[in-house]
Amino acid sequence: MVLPALPGSRSAAILEALRANGGSGTRTEIARAVGVARATLIEELSELEELGIVVQSSVVTSAGGRPAHTFSINSSGASVGIIDVGGSRTRVGMANLVGEVVQESLLHVSVEVGPEDVLNWAVAELQRMQEAFGPQSEPGVIVVGLPGPVDFTTGSVVRPPMMRNWQGFDVRRFINSSIKAPVIIDNDVNLIAIAEQRISYPRSQVFLVIKLGTGIGGALVIHERPLRGANGAAGDIGHTQSIENREAMCRCGQDGCVEAVAGGWALVQQLEKQGVRVDSVTDVAKLAKAGNVIALSAVRTASKVIGQAAAQAVSLLNPDTLVIAGELLEAGDIVIASIRETIYQYSLPLATHDLTVKPSALGPLVGLKGGAQLGIDYLFGRVDFLQLSSTNEK
Numbered sequence: 001m002v003l004p005a006l007p008g009s010r011s012a013a014i015l016e017a018l019r020a021n022g023g024s025g026t027r028t029e030i031a032r033a034v035g036v037a038r039a040t041l042i043e044e045l046s047e048l049e050e051l052g053i054v055v056q057s058s059v060v061t062s063a064g065g066r067p068a069h070t071f072s073i074n075s076s077g078a079s080v081g082i083i084d085v086g087g088s089r090t091r092v093g094m095a096n097l098v099g100e101v102v103q104e105s106l107l108h109v110s111v112e113v114g115p116e117d118v119l120n121w122a123v124a125e126l127q128r129m130q131e132a133f134g135p136q137s138e139p140g141v142i143v144v145g146l147p148g149p150v151d152f153t154t155g156s157v158v159r160p161p162m163m164r165n166w167q168g169f170d171v172r173r174f175i176n177s178s179i180k181a182p183v184i185i186d187n188d189v190n191l192i193a194i195a196e197q198r199i200s201y202p203r204s205q206v207f208l209v210i211k212l213g214t215g216i217g218g219a220l221v222i223h224e225r226p227l228r229g230a231n232g233a234a235g236d237i238g239h240t241q242s243i244e245n246r247e248a249m250c251r252c253g254q255d256g257c258v259e260a261v262a263g264g265w266a267l268v269q270q271l272e273k274q275g276v277r278v279d280s281v282t283d284v285a286k287l288a289k290a291g292n293v294i295a296l297s298a299v300r301t302a303s304k305v306i307g308q309a310a311a312q313a314v315s316l317l318n319p320d321t322l323v324i325a326g327e328l329l330e331a332g333d334i335v336i337a338s339i340r341e342t343i344y345q346y347s348l349p350l351a352t353h354d355l356t357v358k359p360s361a362l363g364p365l366v367g368l369k370g371g372a373q374l375g376i377d378y379l380f381g382r383v384d385f386l387q388l389s390s391t392n393e394k
């Protein structure tokens, strides 16, 4: 179902209160969270019921008094379509209104084949999932994660170092030519950060994610809001300078980037130079896990370089939580252990006093889960920063 209009600010506050309360609450609980009198909520709650976003149920208390009315988010009230494009694979999913990914599918494809091939498959998958679900599953919003800097307001990729053939491509218009729904476009690591912060670390105030995949990306959630930066490049830790090897040539055109030493693509190159045949960062990680000496040595060096870069981010931002995600983690505990050790070695004790460094716990669907959260933000009227016009129409 496509919602007829974004909820007003009071309705948005009600939905946010329900969300924070685990999806449901009594009128008294909602009123307390929103900061208004119980009676003033009646109109908004019945509007939300009419829209099918909220459902009411009555529960008779054990004391046998008046039945308590509970209001819950209607999980099937609307759906979110998500396209999570990675460097070497793309995932598509549909999520319900409580953020559960109810359908998903995966395609192993390099982002470098270009936007049309990747998105043609993704759009067809979304349509297939929609049909399997019936007319009610038409997505209320579609969220797209892309592995490069994204200008969040226009939805365009900005000088992407690894997806040059996406530069200037109007992703929103392309999707809208098949599916009519608002399209939100964000950086893929931002989606991971949103998922992990909201679901795994809801109390975190200064939250940092580093993703170790084909490339290396980073993202920040500060006081529960993603920090995207002036041009969508915030957290791009892969293209900061590495201390280890200043000569390594990066695919962004610079020498000595962290990614040029520790990125998945660089590890593949390093192993191939030493006669070990690998196709992807996953291959490298699996070989290291199996004890291959060359792979293990490359992963160790990479983890140290990433740890040094992370130490600088920790000194600058003093995060309470750092989550490491991405395929390189499949090499085993040595990755996290080495990153953690290097951060403690290179950062001031005060900056690491309360720091938690953990692997991503939400599994391979983490990007879809983050996209679901962002899509629900939109449907609930929480986002005030969305400009959803086509970039070419401006």
Ligand SMILES: [Zn+2]
Pocket (backbone or CB within 6 Å): 161, 238, 239, 250, 251, 252, 253, 254, 257, 259, 260
């Ligand atoms: Zn670079």
